[in-house]
């Protein structure tokens with residue numbers, strides 16, 4: 343979903359480096375002291391059963407990386423670091439896939455490019471830590487003016503939702519401004535799984551509401567997206583982190599209003615999102631796959 347400009351990406355990185363996700367030496371438990379097997383034992387991890395050898399190795403590496411990411415920072419930001427590790431694995435695999443595939447004898451290039459925002463009109467589901475991660479980023483980096491503008495877009499979207507039909511009222515995500523995702527580095531996993539080899543099909547589905555046309559996607563990437571998400575679920579369960587699927591903007595509103603001690607309270611066990619219903623994982627358009 344919605345790519346961001348190079349300059350904004352650079353600023354984002356600089357801000358991130360200054361931010362609260364820096365490693366806390368005092369709270370750290372280094373992987374050098376706790377190896378992968380010890381981590382799995384420490385958290386009583388229950389891996390996905392019956393995976394073939396190489397897939398199992400891939401799965402366990404993701405799980406241990408997430409646990410390590412959680413252990414290697416201050417407790418208050420452990421959930422945020424675990425989430426970033428999950429997302430990093432997803433992006434790493436996505437980047438390893440070819441950008442050109444053959445669909446029905448026609449070679450197609452990956453259509454996702456900076457400034458393309460069609461999928462930013464679709465419903466998004468998040469887990470609690472993702473909403474906290476984005477709220478933390480908004481608090482640290484948005485100016486008062488940017489924050490006010492975001493609030494206005496969130497309120498406009500909420501009003502639209504109360505009026506129209508389910509597809510069309512999912513207007514552009516409030517975090518998308520001027521064609522750019524304002525939280526690109528921190529966007530939810532749900533926003534990372536869209537990848538299409540046909541921009542017209544995306545526009546048809548997300549903007550015009552056509553549901554018959556399939557979206558050409560990479561089936562290997564889709565399969566591994568699922569495995570990586572399932573691996574994150576195993577790790578999050580072991581860490582006792584909430585993996586309920588929540589509506590993005592409703593969760594973000596709560597996270598933003600929870601104030602800047604939100605992560606400390608979440609780490610201490612507060613259920614900041616208890617008032618929110620769990621939603622079904624938002625559905626993707628029908629997929630067509632290469633030969």
Ligand code: SF4
Pocket residue numbers: 343344461462463466515516517518522523524525526529530533
């Ligand atoms: S957070 Fe919003 S703007 Fe960013 S990629 Fe997701 S849907 Fe698009």
